Amino acid sequence: xxxxxxxxxxxxxxxxxxxxxxxxxxxxxxxxxxxxxxxxxxxxxxxxxxxxxxxxxxxxxxxxxxxxxxxxxxxxxxxxxxxxxxxxxxxxxxxxxxxxxxxxxxxxxxxxxxxxxxxxxxxxxxxxxxxxxxxxxxxxxxxxxxxxxxxxxxxxxxxxxxxxxxxxxxxxxxxxxxxxxxxxxxxxxxxxxxxxxxxxxxxxxxxxxxxxxxxxxxxxxxxxxxxxxxxxxxxxxxxxxxxxxxxxxxxxxxxxxxxxxxxxxxxxxxxxxxxxxxxxxxxxxxxxxxxxxxxxxxxxxxxxxxxxxxxxxxxxxxxxxxxxxxxxxxxxxxxxxxxxxxxxxxxxxxxxxxxxxxxxxxxxxxxxxxx
Amino acid sequence: xxxxxxxxxxxxxxxxxxxxxxxxxxxxxxxxxxxxxxxxxxxxxxxxxxxxxxxxxxxxxxxxxxxxxxxxxxxxxxxxxxxxxxxxxxxxxxxxxx
Numbered sequence: 001x002x003x004x005x006x007x008x009x010x011x012x013x014x015x016x017x018x019x020x021x022x023x024x025x026x027x028x029x030x031x032x033x034x035x036x037x038x039x040x041x042x043x044x045x046x047x048x049x050x051x052x053x054x055x056x057x058x059x060x061x062x063x064x065x066x067x068x069x070x071x072x073x074x075x076x077x078x079x080x081x082x083x084x085x086x087x088x089x090x091x092x093x094x095x096x097x098x099x100x101x102x103x104x105x106x107x108x109x110x111x112x113x114x115x116x117x118x119x120x121x122x123x124x125x126x127x128x129x130x131x132x133x134x135x136x137x138x139x140x141x142x143x144x145x146x147x148x149x150x151x152x153x154x155x156x157x158x159x160x161x162x163x164x165x166x167x168x169x170x171x172x173x174x175x176x177x178x179x180x181x182x183x184x185x186x187x188x189x190x191x192x193x194x195x196x197x198x199x200x201x202x203x204x205x206x207x208x209x210x211x212x213x214x215x216x217x218x219x220x221x222x223x224x225x226x227x228x229x230x231x232x233x234x235x236x237x238x239x240x241x242x243x244x245x246x247x248x249x250x251x252x253x254x255x256x257x258x259x260x261x262x263x264x265x266x267x268x269x270x271x272x273x274x275x276x277x278x279x280x281x282x283x284x285x286x287x288x289x290x291x292x293x294x295x296x297x298x299x300x301x302x303x304x305x306x307x308x309x310x311x312x313x314x315x316x317x318x319x320x321x322x323x324x325x326x327x328x329x330x331x332x333x334x335x336x337x338x339x340x341x342x343x344x345x346x347x348x349x350x351x352x353x354x355x356x357x358x359x360x361x362x363x364x365x366x367x368x369x370x371x
Numbered sequence: 372x373x374x375x376x377x378x379x380x381x382x383x384x385x386x387x388x389x390x391x392x393x394x395x396x397x398x399x400x401x402x403x404x405x406x407x408x409x410x411x412x413x414x415x416x417x418x419x420x421x422x423x424x425x426x427x428x429x430x431x432x433x434x435x436x437x438x439x440x441x442x443x444x445x446x447x448x449x450x451x452x453x454x455x456x457x458x459x460x461x462x463x464x465x466x467x468x469x
Binding site: 035036057058059060061062063076079080081082 | 378380381384414416417418419421422423428430431464465
């Protein structure tokens with residue numbers, strides 16, 4: 001019988017939630033790494049028992065953890081993230097040059113073909129790769145060195161590389177996104193990169209159509225259509241059908257097009273999920289009503305999904321890496337909130353139930369669908 | 372034998388309970404003790420001192436014999452009581468949070 005395993009990163013530890021294919025009853029294990037910030041936990045698609053976790057703390061810095069038994073036990077891997085060569089500077093909040101400084105790993109993306117290969121998106125923005133299970137890390141420095149790096153600037157959450165998408169049809173193609181530089185793509189395995197922000201408009205930067213400087217919050221891709229990308233930008237939900245070479249807005253009838261999380265249905269490449277959030281300063285659902293919006297047409301036409309979600313007095317946020325889908329026949333959708341709830345839907349969003357209600361603030365949710 | 376007391380989170384990370392003891396060859400300084408600590412427990416590399424620069428992480432402090440040694444040179448000799456094992460070197464996480 002199928003199993004589903006949710007890997008949940010929170011402000012104060014990691015949790016592993018497991019259920020059978022019915023997804024009605026859940027076991028909760030954790031906290032793992034109690035008291036530490038767990039920005040991201042993700043399993044290898046090659047070997048689901050291999051799981052990587054980013055563990056960090058203001059006191060003790062960055063630790064990378066690795067599990068070989070699906071998150072039951074862990075061992076510390078390597079935590080040396082050294083920028084290649086002289087790091088140089090990026091732009092600071094006041095416009096002055098600021099040295100590149102490693103702060104933490106935001107996102108871990110295990111390889112699609114090798115359980116010992118994993119990518120790390122870090123703050124200050126850079127992409128690292130390990131080929132030995134996270135023990136040693138090497139920067140893919142062509143990204144920072146592509147030319148615009150000195151002009152990148154941090155968003156409110158820091159200058160983080162938070163999204164890493166590996167193209168299943170082309171092992172040399174990788175997409176990444178940085179707040180607030182924008183999206184980039186390599187077609188040669190990380191040696192060279194190009195910004196892919198044409199069509200994005202950001203009114204809060206001097207040139208709304210600039211090549212870089214856009215606050216991209218997250219990008220999602222369906223593995224069967226690697227040319228099609230969906231983006232939740234600071235404002236605007238966007239879509240590209242040419243691997244990011246150009247983007248069109250598909251916010252359509254969303255009540256607000258601000259948000260963080262975005263994901264695609266496991267079996268319907270034109271079905272997309274977002275969680276609209278009130279902004280610029282509030283960062284909670286509109287009118288205190290937690291609503292996931294689903295488009296079955298690849299954007300523009302969105303329907304509110306509310307069944308089982310709180311429709312009054314709800315003032316939580318859903319962060320960029322805190323939504324994920326399983327690949328069971330009736331696609332499961334999951335998201336975590338800064339209020340510590342993890343909600344799940346076993347019917348592609350039609351109805352929702354809280355799996356847990358009182359975790360620390362949820363930073364990330366990843367799903368593993370196990371045979 | 373040098374005694375070192377770690378914060379709870381680092382004891383967990385290193386997989387130890389209580390104080391750790393170290394053999395330090397030559398002069399007993401903050402640097403030589405931390406070098407020996409990281410050699411014995413490699414998972415602590417980067418968690419007390421930053422990789423590369425070996426600068427003390429900002430929210431950690433080094434205490435011994437009721438003195439704050441955090442701002443001493445890494446090459447300064449530690450107190451005799453630490454060097455002869457009568458007193459531990461305390462690695463302390465700063466109280467913070469509000």
